Structure formats: structure tokens, C-alpha cells
Amino acid sequence: MHRYKQIEYKAGITIEVIKCIPKGCREGQRKTTPEEIAESNMRQAARKLARKINANFKPGDWHVVLMYRRDGRPTPEQAQKYIKKLMDGLRDLYKKNGFVLKYVHATEYKNKAIHHHLVINNVNDGKRTTVEYIRELWKGDGKGNKQFIPLYDDGEYKRLAEYLIKETEKTFRDKNSPFKQRYSCSRNLINPLPDSRIRKVKTHWKLEPKPRPGYYIDQDSIYNGTDKLGYPYQRYVMIKLNPTDEDWEPCTGFPPDEGD
Structure with a gap:
């Protein structure tokens, strides 16, 4: 009989599955x-x-890149004030029109022109949308182009998360940076928590996992190998077929087994 730990994160329409050897069954350490x-x-x-973005944002929301004109680029300290002013303005506009602002923000300036990344929920008050709000607020003080990139349809934003982490790695490591975190978030975001259990099986987990009914597996997400300590490890992400808006609500507990 084999024992392994199965950890799951429910985030939006995704379920991240991790299978690993529990501590009580490990021998030695690399x-x-x-x-x-x-x-x-x-x-x-x-x-x-990625879990945070998956849980709180969906197709129709935005990844916005905010830039400055070449002749008006601010210092990091000034840019911090500009982005705070923008977020305060957005928060007021959302609240005035009966909406709640949700966002993830990151700033990059090492070895490239300073700019901001903003993942934000899209709203429509009947006259204006989030795009118009940002265009109205992001002007003056050397502010430049704005890129509005719609979040893609599959609801799995791993690549966006990887890009933001890689993009801001050098700035995050700068001890003099006014931005003390890799990114900042609105406090109202759902933070997916792990749900775990020990499974007992006759044989090891299957190297080709099967999706749970109503889901498919992102084939690029499948990893079969070892963790950083050298123990067997598997990870993959399932994405729901035919999702609805309700699928972005928080969820706890295990659904039925996916058929390992």
C-alpha cells in the first residue's frame, strides 16, 4: 500500500492538483x-x-500596461504617488457607480522604462467602462500610452502571473525600491487556500492523470518529476468546461475523485 499527499487549490474555474510524498514517509534530505x-x-x-488572478478575474477583465512619455518619466518615488492617485480615483469611481474595485498592481523600472501593470475587473456603468475611467484618470504629469489587453478566455492565467513575476524580479530585489513587494492587491481578493488529504493506493499515482468530470487538463501544466528535495512530485491544472459566472465564487472541500 502506497501513501501520498494530495493538495488542491480551487481558483475560479481551475483546480490545481499537487501530489507529493508526505513528510512521515520521507527518508533523508537532499x-x-x-x-x-x-x-x-x-x-x-x-x-x-496565478491562483489569485484565477480566483478573482475572468474573461472580460483587463491587463492594463500604463506608461510614461519619454520626456516625462518619473522617479520610482514619483511613480508610486501617481499609481496611488490612479487607484484612489478608480476606487472612488467604482464606488460612486455601485461597483467594487478589484486589482493586482506591479511596477517595473530596472533596465527598462518605468511602467505599471494592472490586472483589474471590468465594469460598465451604462455610459462608461473601466477603459474610459482609466483614460480619464491617466493623463498629465508625463503620463503616456495605455495598453488594454483583455484576459483570455480559458480562465487560466498562469502565463500572465509568470510574466509579472519575471518582469518585476529585479525591481523587487532592489533594496532602495519604494515598491517593497513583488505586487500589491486590493484587500477584497479571494485568496485560495489549500485543501489536502492523505490518499492510500495499491500503486503509485498515474503519470497521465485523468480530468474530473466536467473538466479538462491543461497539458502544458502537467509535471512528473521530483520536488526540490528529490522526492516524487506531480502537478497539473484542471480547467472547467462551459463555465458560468458562479464558478468564480469561493469553494471549499473535495469534489469526487478524478479517477486516479
Whole structure:
């Protein structure tokens, strides 16, 4: 009889599944290098951010890139004030029109022109949408172009999260940066929590997992290998077929087994 730990994160229309050897069944421990630890930390940061975006944003929402004119680029300290002013203005407009603002914000300026990334929920008050709100507020003080990139339809924003973490890694490591975090979020975001259990099986987990009914597996997400300590490890993400708006509500507890 084999025992392994199964961890699941329900985030929007995605379910991230992790299978690993529980601590009580481990023998020995492999030493990790500083490079392996740094790489692992970045992967973990990207996964945590992906869960947060998956749980709180959906197709129709926006990834916005806010830039400054070449002749008016601010210092990081000034840019921090500008983005705060924008977020305060957006919060007021959302509240005035009966909406709640949700966002993730990150700023990058090391080795490139300073700019901001904003993942934000889209609203429509009948006259204006989030796009018009941002265009109205992001002007003056050297402010430049705005790129509005719609969140893609599959509801799995792993690549966006990986991009934001990689994009801001150098700025995050700058001890003099006024932005002390990799990214900041509105306080009202759902933070997906792990649900775990120990499973007992006659054989090891299948290397080709099967999706739960009503879901499909993102084939690019499947990883079969070892964790940073050298123990067997599997990870993959299931995405719901034919989702509805209600699927972005928080969920707890395990659905039926996916058929391992």
C-alpha cells in the first residue's frame, strides 16, 4: 500500500492538483543550492499569483500596461504617488457607480522604462467602462500610452502571473525600491487556500492523470518529476468546461475523485 499527499487549490474555474510524498514517509534530505532555492521561490510566487488572478478575474477583465512619455518619466518615488492617485480615483469611481474595485498592481523600472501593470475587473456603468475611467484618470504629469489587453478566455492565467513575476524580479530585489513587494492587491481578493488529504493506493499515482468530470487538463501544466528535495512530485491544472459566472465564487472541500 502506497501513501501520498494530495493538495488542491480551487481558483475560479481551475483546480490545481499537487501530489507529493508526505513528510512521515520521507527518508533523508537532499541539499539544495542557492540557485535552486531562488528558482523555486520564483515558481512558488508565480503559482500563488496565478491562483489569485484565477480566483478573482475572468474573461472580460483587463491587463492594463500604463506608461510614461519619454520626456516625462518619473522617479520610482514619483511613480508610486501617481499609481496611488490612479487607484484612489478608480476606487472612488467604482464606488460612486455601485461597483467594487478589484486589482493586482506591479511596477517595473530596472533596465527598462518605468511602467505599471494592472490586472483589474471590468465594469460598465451604462455610459462608461473601466477603459474610459482609466483614460480619464491617466493623463498629465508625463503620463503616456495605455495598453488594454483583455484576459483570455480559458480562465487560466498562469502565463500572465509568470510574466509579472519575471518582469518585476529585479525591481523587487532592489533594496532602495519604494515598491517593497513583488505586487500589491486590493484587500477584497479571494485568496485560495489549500485543501489536502492523505490518499492510500495499491500503486503509485498515474503519470497521465485523468480530468474530473466536467473538466479538462491543461497539458502544458502537467509535471512528473521530483520536488526540490528529490522526492516524487506531480502537478497539473484542471480547467472547467462551459463555465458560468458562479464558478468564480469561493469553494471549499473535495469534489469526487478524478479517477486516479
